[in-house]
Structures are given as structure tokens and as C-alpha cells.
Amino acid sequence: MTILNINNSSHMVDAPDDTKLLWVIREHLRLTGTKFGCGMGLCGACTVHLNGEAVRSCQIEIGDAEGARITTIEGLDPKGQHPVQQAWLELQVPQCGYCQSG
Numbered sequence: 001m002t003i004l005n006i007n008n009s010s011h012m013v014d015a016p017d018d019t020k021l022l023w024v025i026r027e028h029l030r031l032t033g034t035k036f037g038c039g040m041g042l043c044g045a046c047t048v049h050l051n052g053e054a055v056r057s058c059q060i061e062i063g064d065a066e067g068a069r070i071t072t073i074e075g076l077d078p079k080g081q082h083p084v085q086q087a088w089l090e091l092q093v094p095q096c097g098y099c100q101s102g
Contacts, residue, residue, distance in 0.1 A: 002062050006031070007075030017063025022046045024062050025072060033073035048072050 002013045004021075006029065013024050025034045025048070034057055037045030041056035048057045049071040076082035080089075087093065 002066050004062060004065060004070060005068065006070045007072055007078075013062060015062060018061045020058055021048070021060040021062055021065050021070070022057040025057060025070075031072050031074050 002015065002017060004011050004013055004024065006025065011029060013019075013028055015024055015028065022034060022036060025031050026036070034048055035045035036058065037043035039058050041059040044056065046057040047054050049055070050060065050065060050068050052069070052071075073085075076085060080086070
């Protein structure tokens with residue numbers, strides 16, 4: 001069992017330590033703002049913040065993320081009021097929005 005701090009909430013995750021953080025975020029926690037793009041850490045669609053640093057979640061194993069502060073796009077502001085989220089809306093940035101979270 002791995003305990004992850006995601007968006008200021010603790011989550012007990014029953015998955016092997018080598019499971020990629022991306023899949024825990026999407027499949028276990030159902031936070032779908034973090035996207036799967038290339039699976040190689042190149043495209044940035046899976047970007048999250050790990051202790052305030054942007055990282056590619058498809059490259060991070062949950063065993064290495066235990067004890068870290070993880071923030072997804074949903075965690076910026078659950079009500080969608082973060083300046084980045086507001087700019088997307090005001091400027092009509094995304095068309096499909098698939099890669100915007102990265």
C-alpha cells in the first residue's frame with residue numbers, strides 16, 4: 001500500500017510501487033485532467049507538479065512519489081479560478097484541450 005499526497009489529500013493506493021503515477025492519478029483516483037500522450041515523457045500531456053516542480057507523471061513510479069506533494073491540473077483550483085484556468089476560458093485557448101494540462 002502506497003500513500004500519496006495528491007491535491008492536498010492523502011490517498012492510500014493498492015498498486016505495485018513501480019506503477020506509473022499517471023495511471024494511479026487517472027485510473028485509481030479518476031482525475032482525468034492529467035492525460036496520456038506519448039508514454040515517453042516527451043509530449044507533456046501528463047505533466048503534474050511534484051513538490052512544486054513540473055514532472056512527467058508517465059515517468060514517475062509511485063514508490064518514488066510517496067511522501068511528495070503532488071498537484072494535478074484539478075488541484076490548481078477545484079473551482080477553476082486559478083489564473084491559468086481562467087486564461088484558457090477567457091482566451092478560448094483549447095479546442096479539444098487534450099494536451100492543455102501539460
